[in-house]
Amino acid sequence: MSALLIRPATLLTMNHARDVIADGAVLVKDRRIAYVGPAVGVPVDHNAEVIDAGGKLVMPGLVNCHTHLCMTLGRTIGVEQRLLDWLEIGMALMRATDQGALYLAELLGCLENLRNGNTTLVENFFFPRRPNEVPEETAFRAMRDSGVRAILARAHQSRNQAADFVESIDEQDRAVADLAARWHGAEDGRLRLSLGPLLPWVVDVEEMRRSRALADRLELGMHMHVAESPAFNRMIARHHPQPWRNVELLHRAGCLGPATQAAAVSDISDTEIELLAESRTPVVFDPQTRLFWGTGFPSIKPFLDAGLTCGLGTNGPAANCGQDLFESMKYACATAKTATDDPTALGRSRVLAMATIEGARAIGLDHEIGSLEVGKRADLITIDLSQPHLTPAADLEAALVYSARGSDVRDVVVDGRLILRDRRFQQIDEAALLRDVATAAVRSMRAADLDPVHIAAQANI
Numbered sequence: 001m002s003a004l005l006i007r008p009a010t011l012l013t014m015n016h017a018r019d020v021i022a023d024g025a026v027l028v029k030d031r032r033i034a035y036v037g038p039a040v041g042v043p044v045d046h047n048a049e050v051i052d053a054g055g056k057l058v059m060p061g062l063v064n065c066h067t068h069l070c071m072t073l074g075r076t077i078g079v080e081q082r083l084l085d086w087l088e089i090g091m092a093l094m095r096a097t098d099q100g101a102l103y104l105a106e107l108l109g110c111l112e113n114l115r116n117g118n119t120t121l122v123e124n125f126f127f128p129r130r131p132n133e134v135p136e137e138t139a140f141r142a143m144r145d146s147g148v149r150a151i152l153a154r155a156h157q158s159r160n161q162a163a164d165f166v167e168s169i170d171e172q173d174r175a176v177a178d179l180a181a182r183w184h185g186a187e188d189g190r191l192r193l194s195l196g197p198l199l200p201w202v203v204d205v206e207e208m209r210r211s212r213a214l215a216d217r218l219e220l221g222m223h224m225h226v227a228e229s230p231a232f233n234r235m236i237a238r239h240h241p242q243p244w245r246n247v248e249l250l251h252r253a254g255c256l257g258p259a260t261q262a263a264a265v266s267d268i269s270d271t272e273i274e275l276l277a278e279s280r281t282p283v284v285f286d287p288q289t290r291l292f293w294g295t296g297f298p299s300i301k302p303f304l305d306a307g308l309t310c311g312l313g314t315n316g317p318a319a320n321c322g323q324d325l326f327e328s329m330k331y332a333c334a335t336a337k338t339a340t341d342d343p344t345a346l347g348r349s350r351v352l353a354m355a356t357i358e359g360a361r362a363i364g365l366d367h368e369i370g371s372l373e374v375g376k377r378a379d380l381i382t383i384d385l386s387q388p389h390l391t392p393a394a395d396l397e398a399a400l401v402y403s404a405r406g407s408d409v410r411d412v413v414v415d416g417r418l419i420l421r422d423r424r425f426q427q428i429d430e431a432a433l434l435r436d437v438a439t440a441a442v443r444s445m446r447a448a449d450l451d452p453v454h455i456a457a458q459a460n461i
């Protein structure tokens with residue numbers, strides 16, 4: 001039985017009482033938390049590996065509810081394009097990406113998330129369909145090897161100008177059944193599968209109903225982009241027979257519900273918020289990405305007032321050039337304040353919950369992760385508080401939301417396994433991975449007729 005003892009530290013438990021414990025300790029045995037409390041009361045375990053966390057904060061690992069690691073190689077490309085034009089460039093790059101490069105992109109994306117303290121992520125995955133390739137297998141292998149906790153949300157599209165990204169609904173049924181059998185619940189539950197349409201206009205209503213039925217049959221969740229911008233609602237009106245707005249479309253297709261995550265929710269009406277609330281559908285905010293694209297942002301407070309469960313996401317590394325959920329917290333508060341001219345619109349305490357326990361609830365994992373509580377899976381991070389930008393921290397929650405950043409994370413534990421120690425990965429050679437990714441990126445960009453000049457210099461090619 002492996003054991004890990006982290007002490008002495010300030011503990012931000014995110015439990016129901018929101019206990020903060022000064023001079024505390026956490027004992028991890030195998031995959032689970034065995035003790036959380038004052039350091040003086042921790043059970044003696046002479047075999048435990050000790051992490052000296054003096055001057056640090058221990059808190060639950062963050063939950064990144066929406067990203068696209070499959071697009072990692074496109075980081076910094078098209079940053080001044082419109083969103084849908086950028087997507088075309090990203091798809092061209094993915095078309096030129098082989099499975100070896102995809103594995104490296106996914107692995108790097110996982111490491112970036114872990115380094116920022118995101119112990120759980122939802123990978124909204126799409127990729128060109130090619131004979132004899134199962135790209136989701138490649139992504140799952142990278143997630144397995146990285147040590148991160150992940151849900152691969154497999155995106156489906158049955159119509160698109162890019163024919164190689166398309167599959168029939170029958171093909172989706174077969175592929176999802178195969179993947180569920182191999183990966184859903186793999187690594188003792190660390191890896192999971194969900195599904196959903198990539199965008200609301202790449203499927204018809206009947207296909208959405210089929211996806212819902214498939215998810216129900218295999219007991220999988222659903223995950224999808226919803227109303228990212230006004231342009232999205234215009235696209236829906238163009239491609240569907242009735243001029244429904246996005247949430248109304250999902251309602252009529254039977255796709256709303258507690259096991260569905262609606263990501264982005266930027267251009268949403270009050271009626272749509274009511275539909276989300278009635279169906280108890282969780283939403284995922286990615287405010288820095290909304291601002292990155294300049295497409296508007298959700299006002300957030302109406303979602304809170306309606307009682308919705310809210311998670312946070314970063315969106316993909318190529319969609320805002322980062323994976324820092326601390327940034328998501330800060331931008332969420334800032335945009336909520338701006339939208340309502342109300343400085344209390346989204347408080348620091350609530351947004352910390354969105355990044356941890358509430359985000360875990362949004363993806364159906366709050367019984368296992370999201371707080372430091374005995375019996376839960378040991379997903380936790382330490383944060384170095386002894387830094388200029390975190391001193392003084394008169395209000396710990398405010399310091400985490402408004403001053404901290406992903407680079408302040410020192411240690412990362414996922415499922416009881418020490419992944420990052422004093423900012424060094426324990427199992428993976430990060431320097432070698434960076435070199436390999438740079439080489440793979442140059443290969444993919446050249447194949448896509450994109451200019452890899454800067455990255456070629458980085459890769460020394």
Ligand SMILES: [Zn+2]
Pocket residue numbers: 066067068124225263315316
């Ligand atoms: Zn997205």
